[in-house]
Amino acid sequence: MSILIDDETRILVQGITGREGRLHAEQMIHYGTQIVGGVAPGKGGEWAVGKPIFDTVSAAVKATGANTSVIFVPPRHATDAIYEAVEAGIQLLICITEGIPIQDMMQVNDYVHRQNCRLIGPNCPGLLIPDYAKIGIIPGNIAMPGNVGVVSRSGTLSYEVINALTQIGIGQSTCIGIGGDPIIGTRMVEVLEMFEADPQTEAVALLGEIGGRSEITAADYIRSHMTKRIVAFVAGNSAPEGRRMGHAGAIVAGKDGTAQAKIAALSAAGAVIAEHPEQIPELIIQ
Amino acid sequence: MKLYEFQSKAYFADFGIPIPASHLVETPEQTVEAAKTLGGRVVLKAQVLASNRDRVGGIRYADNPDDVYKHAQILLGSEIHGFTVQKLLVDEAIDIQERLYLAITNDRVSGRPVLIASTQGGTYIEDIALQDPETVLWEHIDPLIGLRDYQIRRLCSNLNLPRDLWKDFHRITWGLYRCYTNCDATLVEINPLVITTEHTFIAVDGKLVVDDNALFRQPEIATLLQTNVGHRSEATALEAGLTYIKLAGQIGCMVNGAGMAMTVMDMIRRYSNNQVGPANFLDIRGGATSERIATALDIILSDADVQTVLISIFGGITHCDVVARGIIAAVENINTTIPLVIRLKGTNAELARSLLQDSQLPHLIIGDSLMNTVHKAIMAAEGHMHV
Numbered sequence: 291m292s293i294l295i296d297d298e299t300r301i302l303v304q305g306i307t308g309r310e311g312r313l314h315a316e317q318m319i320h321y322g323t324q325i326v327g328g329v330a331p332g333k334g335g336e337w338a339v340g341k342p343i344f345d346t347v348s349a350a351v352k353a354t355g356a357n358t359s360v361i362f363v364p365p366r367h368a369t370d371a372i373y374e375a376v377e378a379g380i381q382l383l384i385c386i387t388e389g390i391p392i393q394d395m396m397q398v399n400d401y402v403h404r405q406n407c408r409l410i411g412p413n414c415p416g417l418l419i420p421d422y423a424k425i426g427i428i429p430g431n432i433a434m435p436g437n438v439g440v441v442s443r444s445g446t447l448s449y450e451v452i453n454a455l456t457q458i459g460i461g462q463s464t465c466i467g468i469g470g471d472p473i474i475g476t477r478m479v480e481v482l483e484m485f486e487a488d489p490q491t492e493a494v495a496l497l498g499e500i501g502g503r504s505e506i507t508a509a510d511y512i513r514s515h516m517t518k519r520i521v522a523f524v525a526g527n528s529a530p531e532g533r534r535m536g537h538a539g540a541i542v543a544g545k546d547g548t549a550q551a552k553i554a555a556l557s558a559a560g561a562v563i564a565e566h567p568e569q570i571p572e573l574i575i576q
Numbered sequence: 577m578k579l580y581e582f583q584s585k586a587y588f589a590d591f592g593i594p595i596p597a598s599h600l601v602e603t604p605e606q607t608v609e610a611a612k613t614l615g616g617r618v619v620l621k622a623q624v625l626a627s628n629r630d631r632v633g634g635i636r637y638a639d640n641p642d643d644v645y646k647h648a649q650i651l652l653g654s655e656i657h658g659f660t661v662q663k664l665l666v667d668e669a670i671d672i673q674e675r676l677y678l679a680i681t682n683d684r685v686s687g688r689p690v691l692i693a694s695t696q697g698g699t700y701i702e703d704i705a706l707q708d709p710e711t712v713l714w715e716h717i718d719p720l721i722g723l724r725d726y727q728i729r730r731l732c733s734n735l736n737l738p739r740d741l742w743k744d745f746h747r748i749t750w751g752l753y754r755c756y757t758n759c760d761a762t763l764v765e766i767n768p769l770v771i772t773t774e775h776t777f778i779a780v781d782g783k784l785v786v787d788d789n790a791l792f793r794q795p796e797i798a799t800l801l802q803t804n805v806g807h808r809s810e811a812t813a814l815e816a817g818l819t820y821i822k823l824a825g826q827i828g829c830m831v832n833g834a835g836m837a838m839t840v841m842d843m844i845r846r847y848s849n850n851q852v853g854p855a856n857f858l859d860i861r862g863g864a865t866s867e868r869i870a871t872a873l874d875i876i877l878s879d880a881d882v883q884t885v886l887i888s889i890f891g892g893i894t895h896c897d898v899v900a901r902g903i904i905a906a907v908e909n910i911n912t913t914i915p916l917v918i919r920l921k922g923t924n925a926e927l928a929r930s931l932l933q934d935s936q937l938p939h940l941i942i943g944d945s946l947m948n949t950v951h952k953a954i955m956a957a958e959g960h961m962h963v
Contacts, residue, residue: 310863310893366792386893388862391760391790392682396719399687404720415892427892429922444835445862449890449922450946470834472684499835502684525838528845528853537627538681538692538765540702541712549842566843568946 292419292464293439293484293491294382294408295358301425302347302356302380303328304363304371306338310386311362314427315339318360321424326354329371347371347378358382360416360425365389368412369398376405383475384425385412395473402475409475415445415467418452428452428465436461438574439485441478442497443470443504447525450567451495458571463491470499478504479511486516493519495570496561500526503546509555520561521573524552577786577797577804577814578625582665584784587759588766591751594778596667607648608641610666616640617669620647625804626657627783628699634661637669670778675768676735677701678749680756683716689756691715691723691749693731697768723753744777759797760790788814809875816871818860825853826957828876828885828914830869832894834859840888840950847947848954855882862893869902870909877912884915886953888946891922900928904935912939917953919943 301318305311306328316339319325327342327350334345344350347359359380363371368387375383383402390412402409410416416426420433427445432453438460442448445467452465464485468476478496485491494516498505505524512520527549545551557563564570579587585595599610600623611618622634629635634656636647654661675697683690694712696704705712713734715727728749732742748769756764763785770780791798805811813820819834827844831837841854856879860872876885889899899920907916916939920928932940941956943949 314893365789389789391793392762392787393689393719393757393760393790396682396687396689400719429892432922442835444833444839445892446831446833446836446890447839449892450836450839453890453921472682473687497835499838523839525835525842527842529838529841529857537677537699537701537767538679538763541679541692541705542681542683542685542690544706565846566947567839 292422293466293481293488294417294464295419295423295425299358299382299423300324300326300354300356302326302350302354302359304347304359304361304375306330306341306343306362307333308362308364312338314362315341317430318424321430323423323425326356347374347380351378351380356380358425359384361385361387363387365391369394372398372409373401376402376407380407382408384410384414384416385475386414386416386426388413390471392471392473395471399473399475410466411469411475413471414469414474415448418465420462426467428467432456433465434461436463437490437492438462439488439491439494440465440497441481441485441494442467443478443499444497444525445470447497447567451497451570454568455495455571455574460571460574463488472502478508482508482511482516486518491518493521493574495574496520496522496556497567498522498524498552500524500529500549500552501547503543505552506546506555509559509561512556512561513559519574521564521570522556522561523564523567523570524549524556577788577791577801579784579786579797579800579804580623580625581621581782582623582663583800584782585779587755587784588751588779588782591755593748593751593766594776595782596670596778596780598665598667601648601664601666602652602662604645604648604652607664607666608644611638611641611644614666614668618644619667619669620644620651621665621667622651622654622656622661623663623665624656624659624661626659629656630699632656639669667780670770670780671773672770673773673775674771676771677712677767678752678769679763679765679767680752680761681763686716688719689717691717691727691731691753693735695735701767723750741771741775741777748777748779755784759784760787760794761785762787809878812871813858813875816868818858818868818872818875820875821857822879823854823856824881825855826881826883827852827953828855828879828882830858830860830872830876830885830887832860832862832864832889832891836888836890840886843946843950844886844954847950848958852954852957855879860894864894864898864902866898866902866905869899870906873903873906874910877910877914882914884917884953884957886949887916887918888943888949889920889922891920891924895924896920896922896928897924897931900931904931904937907937915939915941915956917941917943917949917956919946919949
C-alpha cells in the first residue's frame with residue numbers, strides 16, 4: 291500500500307474551474323483517482339469535468355464525504371482556501387499553488403499543525419502512487435508501480451528521476467514532492483518516517499537542494515532509524531554564494547545550508563550520493 | 577526584493593525608529609553641501625545592495641570639506657561587491673558607546689519569524705553567532721499570536737541593557753516588528769543599533785528585504801523594482817514572472833523548477849570540467865505562457881556572454897507545446913545564430929516536438945537524456961559542434 295492515501299481517500303479540487311485546476315482534475319480522474327467534487331465560489335450547482343461544484347468546502351464535504359483536498363487556487367487566495375478546508379474537516383491538504391507570501395504561509399502552516407491536519411506543499415507537484423492515484427500534477431505516464439519511494443523538494447527534478455527509474459524498469463511505491471518554498475507543511479524527514487514504515491517501499495530516492503536544513507535533519511534520521519537504502523541527490527553545488535543581504539540569514543542558517551554540507555551529512559549517515567539525477571536508478575539497483 | 581540602506585532607513589523612521597540626520601547625494605559637490613548642513617562631521621556610505629561595505633572601504637568618515645570631497649570622489653563610480661556606486665548616503669556622525677544587533681527574519685526550521693538580538697553588533701555578527709552562540713539571543717515569534725512584550729523584556733534583561741533604556745528598546749523593537757509585518761519583509765535588520773555617548777538609541781544602518789511573492793500587495797515598494805534589482809534583466813524577468821540571475825558563464829539556461837535549474841548548472845560545470853559555465857540561473861516557474869517563454873529567451877539572448885542556449889523543460893503544470901510556441905516566436909523575432917539545445921519532456925512533449933520540427937528553425941539541436949543534452953550544450957559552447 292502507498293503512504294498517505296488509501297481506498298477511503300475522497301478528494302476535492304479547490305479551484306476546479308481555473309485553467310490548471312480543470313486540466314489537472316481531468317488528468318487525476320483519468321488516472322483513476324477518487325475525485326468527488328470541486329469548489330469554486332460563485333459556481334456552486336454547476337458541474338466541471340463530470341463532478342459537482344460547490345461554493346464552499348463545508349458544503350462539498352457534507353455532500354460528498356470528502357476528507358482530502360488538492361488546492362489550485364491562485365496565491366493571493368490560497369491560504370484562505372487552506373483555512374477553509376481545515377475548518378470544514380479536511381484532514382489531508384495538498385497545495386500546488388506557487389508564489390504564496392511567506393508570512394501568510396507561516397500563519398496558516400501553524401494553524402494546520404494545531405488542528406492536527408496534514409499539509410503537503412505549497413509550491414509542490416503533490417503525490418503520485420503509480421497505477422493507483424494521483425493528487426496533483428506529477429505526470430502519470432512517466433511512472434510505474436514498484437518499490438522505490440521518491441521524495442523531492444523540487445517538482446521537475448522528481449519527474450526526471452521518476453522517468454529515469456521507469457525507463458530501466460524500476461517502479462515506484464509513492465512519489466511525493468514536498469515543495470520548494472521555505473515554509474512547507476510536511477518535511478522531508480516526516481516522509482522518510484512514512485517510507486520506513488511502509489512495507490511496499492524498499493528503497494528511497496531523496497532529492498534535496500541548497501537552503502534550509504531539511505536534508506541535515508533527514509540525515510540524522512537516516513543514521514539513527516532508517517533501515518532502507520537511500521540514494522540522494524542534492525542540487526546547487528555550483529550555485530554562487532549570492533549577494534547576501536544582511537546577516538540574519540547567515541545567523542539562522544549557520545553552515546548547514548550549502549550543498550556540500552548536505553551531501554557530507556547524508557553521505558556520513560549512509561546514504562549513497564548520486565552525481566546527477568539520471569544516475570540514481572543504477573545506484574538504487576547496486 | 578532588497579531595498580537600499582537609504583530606503584530601508586526611511587521605512588524604519590516611518591515606524592518610529594530613530595535614524596541619523598542624512599542626505600542622499602550623487603556628486604562630490606552635493607556631498608560637501610550635505611556635510612555642511614549636517615554639521616561637518618559625517619559618514620559617507622556607498623549605496624549598494626550588498627553587505628559588509630565597510631570591509632572594502634565603502635563607508636568613510638570625514639570631518640572637513642576637503643576630506644568629504646576627496647572621499648566622495650573615491651566612492652562615487654567605484655565598484656563595491658560588483659555594484660557601481662551611484663549614490664552616497666551622507667549621515668551625521670554618531671558618537672558611539674555600544675553597538676547592538678537587532679533583526680527579524682524568517683526561520684525556516686521552526687517555520688516562524690525570529691527576533692535576533694545581540695550586544696555584539698557589527699559586520700562579524702554571524703561569525704560571533706557560530707563561535708559564541710550565547711551572545712546572540714533568539715526569540716521565536718508565534719505567527720498567529722505575534723510578538724509579545726514579555727519577549728522584548730526578556731531580551732532587555734538577558735542583554736543586560738541599562739534599565740533606563742528598556743522603554744526605548746521596546747519602542748524600537750515594536751517599530752521593527754510592525755515594519756516587518758506591514759512591509760511583508762523577509763528581513764528587517766539594524767546593524768548596528770547604537771547606544772550613543774548621550775545614552776540614546778539610533779539605528780546607524782538598516783536593511784529591509786521584501787518578499788517577492790507579496791509585492792502584489794505592496795504597491796509602493798513594488799515601484800522600486802526597476803531601480804533596485806542588481807541587473808536590469810533581472811527586473812524585466814521579475815515583472816514577467818521569471819526568476820533570473822545573471823552569472824558569468826557562456827551557456828544560457830532556461831529550465832523549469834529551481835531545483836532542476838540548479839541541477840543543470842551543476843552538470844554544466846561538472847561535465848565540462850569547469851571549462852564552461854551557466855550564463856544565468858533562470859526558472860520559468862510553473863504554468864508558463866508562450867509570452868513568458870519568449871521573454872525568457874529574449875533576456876537570455878540579450879546577454880552578450882551567451883554562446884549557446886540550453887532549454888530543458890519537464891512539463892507537469894507547464895505545457896511543452898506552449899514552451900515550443902514561445903521559443904519559435906522569440907527566435908523568429910530575434911533571428912539569432914546562437915545554437916539552441918532543446919529537450920522537452922512531459923505534458924504535450926510530442927506536440928512540442930512536431931511544432932519545433934515544422935518550424936524549420938535553424939540552429940536547433942534536440943537533446944534526449946538530460947546528460948546527453950548537457951553534453952551537446954557544452955560541445956556547442958566550446959565550438960566543437962557545427963550547426
